[in-house]
Every structure is written in C-alpha cells, then in structure tokens.
Amino acid sequence: xxxxxxxxxxxDSQVEGAIRVVMFYDTLMRRRVDLPALARASAGLAECAAxxxxxxxxxVIRMAPDGRPAPTPPPSASSxxxxxxxxxxxxxxxxxxxxxxxxxxxxxxxRLAIAxxxxxERYGPAxxxxxxxxxxxxxxxxxxxxxxxxxxxxxxGFSADSPVRVVAVHAQLPLDQLGGLLCPARPVKAxxxxxxxxxLAATLDPTRFPPGVRAGIGTAESPDLAxxxxxxxxxxxxxxxxxxxxxxxxxxxxxxxxxxxAARDNADVAAIARIAGAAPEDLETLDAYCTTxxxxxxxDRLHLHHSSVARRLEQIGKSLGVxxxxxxxxxxxxxxxxxxxxxxx
Numbered sequence: 001x002x003x004x005x006x007x008x009x010x011x012d013s014q015v016e017g018a019i020r021v022v023m024f025y026d027t028l029m030r031r032r033v034d035l036p037a038l039a040r041a042s043a044g045l046a047e048c049a050a051x052x053x054x055x056x057x058x059x060v061i062r063m064a065p066d067g068r069p070a071p072t073p074p075p076s077a078s079s080x081x082x083x084x085x086x087x088x089x090x091x092x093x094x095x096x097x098x099x100x101x102x103x104x105x106x107x108x109x110x111r112l113a114i115a116x117x118x119x120x121e122r123y124g125p126a127x128x129x130x131x132x133x134x135x136x137x138x139x140x141x142x143x144x145x146x147x148x149x150x151x152x153x154x155x156x157g158f159s160a161d162s163p164v165r166v167v168a169v170h171a172q173l174p175l176d177q178l179g180g181l182l183c184p185a186r187p188v189k190a191x192x193x194x195x196x197x198x199x200l201a202a203t204l205d206p207t208r209f210p211p212g213v214r215a216g217i218g219t220a221e222s223p224d225l226a227x228x229x230x231x232x233x234x235x236x237x238x239x240x241x242x243x244x245x246x247x248x249x250x251x252x253x254x255x256x257x258x259x260x261x262a263a264r265d266n267a268d269v270a271a272i273a274r275i276a277g278a279a280p281e282d283l284e285t286l287d288a289y290c291t292t293x294x295x296x297x298x299x300d301r302l303h304l305h306h307s308s309v310a311r312r313l314e315q316i317g318k319s320l321g322v323x324x325x326x327x328x329x330x331x332x333x334x335x336x337x338x339x340x341x342x343x344x345x
Contacts, residue, residue, distance in 0.1 A: 025111040049096035081109040129176035131189035140227035166226035169197040268336035
C-alpha cells in the first residue's frame with residue numbers, strides 16, 4: 001500500500017492523500033481502538049471537531065483536534081456520513097469544520113464510518129447498563145478461563161486491552177441508575193448476583209457514590225480477583241464508612257479470613273456484641289472514637305460535648321476490660337469492633 005501511494009503521488013496529490021487516509025484508518029483498526037479513540041484520532045487528522053453517534057444507544061462522542069471532548073453546544077456539521085452495519089444504518093459520523101468541507105473530508109468520513117461500524121460490531125453497542133447476569137458471572141468467576149472471560153467482556157462492550165473496575169454494592173437505588181452515576185461517559189454494566197450488586201466499569205469516580213449505598217471496590221487487574229477483593233471490602237463498610245477500597249484495608253483484610261466461630265468466641269468481640277445489644281449509643285460512640293482516634297473529633301462527629309464522650313468511653317472501657325486512652329487499648333477495641341461488624345454485616 002505504501003509503495004502504491006508513492007507511485008500514485010506523482011500522478012495526483014489528492015489520490016495520495018486519500019490513500020494515506022485509508023492507511024491511517026487501517027492502522028487504527030489493527031490497534032483495535034474503541035469509539036472515543038476513533039473520534040479523537042479523526043479530529044486530529046481532520047484538524048476540526050469530529051463526532052460519532054450510535055442510534056440504538058443515543059451515545060454521542062465529540063472530540064476536538066487537541067484530543068479533548070469538544071465543547072458544547074456543537075455547531076452544525078460541515079459534512080456527515082451514515083454508519084452502516086449489515087445493511088442497516090446504526091449511526092452517523094460527522095465533521096464540524098468552519099467553512100466548506102475540505103477536499104479529503106468525504107474520504108475521511110467514509111473510512112471513519114466503516115471503522116465505527118467495525119468497532120460497534122466487535123464490542124457491541126452498549127444499549128443498556130443492566131447486563132445478562134450469566135455474562136457478568138463469566139467475567140468475575142474464578143472458574144472461567146481467560147478466553148471465556150475475554151469473550152464475555154467483549155460482548156458486554158468492554159475493550160479487550162482496557163482495565164475493568166469491579167465494584168460490589170448493596171443499594172436501594174436501581175443498579176442501572178447507580179452505574180450511570182459512577183461512570184457516565186464510558187462503558188459500564190451492572191447485574192445482581194445472588195444478594196450482591198455487581199458493577200463493571202471502564203472508569204470509576206468513587207466520589208459519585210450517592211448516600212445510602214454501601215460499596216466495596218476491588219483493585220486487582222484480573223476481574224475475578226478484583227471481585228473477591230470487592231466482596232471483602234464490602235464487608236468492611238459501615239454507615240460511617242460506606243465506600244471501602246480493598247487496597248485501603250491493608251492488614252485489616254486478614255480479619256475477613258478469621259473463622260466466624262473463632263471470632264464470635266473471642267472475649268473482646270463478645271463484649272462488643274453485648275454493648276451493641278444493651279446500649280447502641282455506646283457502640284456509636286466507640287465507632288466514632290475508633291474512626292477518629294481523638295476524643296474531641298469523636299465528640300464533633302457525634303455532636304456531643306467532649307466530657308460526655310469521655311464518660312461514655314470510660315464506661316465502655318470498663319465493659320471491654322481495656323483502657324481506651326492507651327494505644328494498645330484503642331487497637332484492641334478497633335479490632336474487636338471491626339471483627340464484630342464483619343460478623344454482623
């Protein structure tokens with residue numbers, strides 16, 4: 001192809017340009033880019049904003065020549081072309097060039113439309129956030145082989161060469177709404193597996209979790225290991241700490257491996273259970289103190305005077321048989337409280 005381009009360049013510079021456009025998109029397809037990358041590369045090549053829209057999903061991608069999302073509102077398209085797949089128009093591509101179309105815009109849009117159809121066919125347009133639980137289970141199961149996992153990810157709309165974040169959630173909010181909040185601009189899928197919600201996302205903004213949601217976030221690159229981590233992190237969530245990253249647990253994650261009977265029979269954990277049953281407000285006080293490590297900060301969180309919190313902690317310390325103002329006593333109380341929360345949750 002390069003040799004042909006060189007030979008034709010001596011005859012017609014516009015033919016050479018068109019062939020180079022074809023070569024450009026052939027290279028992109030060999031790299032198996034996704035739709036945002038395709039729009040970004042096209043905008044850079046055209047030196048103007050480029051857009052892609054899939055009719056079935058309503059997904060619109062607009063990129064500026066500098067590689068960033070194009071500003072809104074968009075101007076009218078200077079030229080456009082349909083995306084055709086299996087003789088059906090599934091979308092549109094366009095350029096937003098000020099003034100008349102360029103001499104190679106028609107060739108560029110033709111190749112962009114062909115490339116967009118190939119991407120939509122390969123990865124599947126993400127029509128909904130809710131996914132087939134069987135496919136999601138293939139992705140997160142430790143029993144799946146890598147070929148089956150990769151195929152399931154492709155069918156769910158994820159690029160094979162991009163990482164996937166895995167989240168385990170308990171939420172009253174519907175999973176499709178939650179997924180859209182966490183990952184509004186990139187592929188995201190959700191399903192309920194047993195009693196836990198699963199969210200798979202290309203990117204994830206932890207600050208976007210709404211109130212009332214408990215979430216554990218896995219950090220491993222492999223989705224099956226990330227799911228195990230997410231389930232473990234979910235067990236450590238509390239009303240005061242509703243979103244937990246597995247990586248942030250450190251050695252505390254080892255508590256999840258303690259057998260339930262052994263944990264329940266521990267004297268410190270049993271004492272926490274008694275406090276929880278007899279005086280829930282004392283348990284809340286202990287939780288605030290263990291979380292902050294400070295009497296005054298705990299009082300601020302509880303909206304109480306620090307002397308009231310001090311009296312409560314003194315009584316709690318007597319019930320536990322530890323001195324909470326000492327580092328060793330605080331450590332014992334925190335471990336016992338966390339272990340009890342794992343049993344209770």
